[in-house]
Amino acid sequence: MAATQQSRSRSSAAAAAKAAACSRPAVAPVDEAVDEEHGGHRRQQGGGAQEEPEKKPELRRGPWTVDEDLTLVNYIADNGEGRWNNLARAAGLKRTGKSCRLRWLNYLRPDVKRGNFSADEQLLILDLHTRWGNRWSKIAQHLPGRTDNEIKNYWRTRVQKHAKQLNCDANSKRFKDAMRYLWMPHLVDIDIAAAAADDHHLRLLHHQQQAAAAGAGNDLAGGYAAAGAADVQLHALSSGMAAMTTTTSSSDSLASESYEDGGGLFANVLAGEMLMNGGDWAAQEANHQGLWPSSDHDLSAVQVQATTGGQFQDPELSGWVQGFSESITDNFWALEEIWKMQ
């Protein structure tokens, strides 16, 4: 999926440039010695251990310079990571081990994924957060290439912003309902649309290649029509995701480690299970947190909403959601730049 979510996104190049240029003071003043280890947490010294004015190496703080980055990357390439305090010393970096670790894990690691969160990823974050709360590292384990810091920032800046817009707490039932009934189904729609678009694009490419190979360029129009027909079929298939996933017997696909793959397909299936199937995990895991509908009655309402994008069949839910939706939709979605992805 094209990451077009933010017009003002910061590309990796921009980030690199930022780091390189260091328009921000490259190094924070070192007037204050950084407590080694524990991020300044001063462990109580055992009896008798005097706090001798041990000469601490002058430590740098603040943004990393390119040289520091190179030093760290090269050292890890040669010696591996871990033992961060030793590493910092051995590499000749005037940084705490913690700082080195953080820099590596959150920024320098080669598999760190940059750019905006895809709909898949947003969906996954929303869902996993409802299950695990602020267990950022645990959530990050299921988003390959994403760091806990990044996810945490995403949650605090984007998700909590919406909660604020709704005048409610991000952990409140009201906001969870908004996520459940509005945001998450919408992300599912985006996923489906993106998958369809991708497939359509592939079909067009494939056909163009075939046409070129056959020297039948003047048949392109017919080819496009054929591709379009196929796309309609595909879309129908996507819309029928409920049928596709209701046969899934996996009761805990989300909880299983299998979805470490984290691909778009998985997320689609996951979303399908979440919304259409009302998987057991949802009932068992999320329900006790008050997020997921507890009864078949509620689940059917979710299904209707998710599959039709229309109104709830249950008049009670329908009225509430409709009113809620109407009252907040403009602000809510206007802020949600994922609209732009469509």
Place this chain on the structure above:
DNA sequence: AATGCCTTCAACCGCGGGTGT
């Protein structure tokens, strides 16, 4: 163009838990 406010995110801080001695 200048200014102030807002958003984003890299980096830091404080803490708890694990491990080695």
Place this chain on the structure above:
DNA sequence: CACACCCGCGGTTGAAGGCAT
């Protein structure tokens, strides 16, 4: 068992850059 060291987590901060006025 006590202590020291280390790792990793979640919360918070503050500077850069964008945006509105």
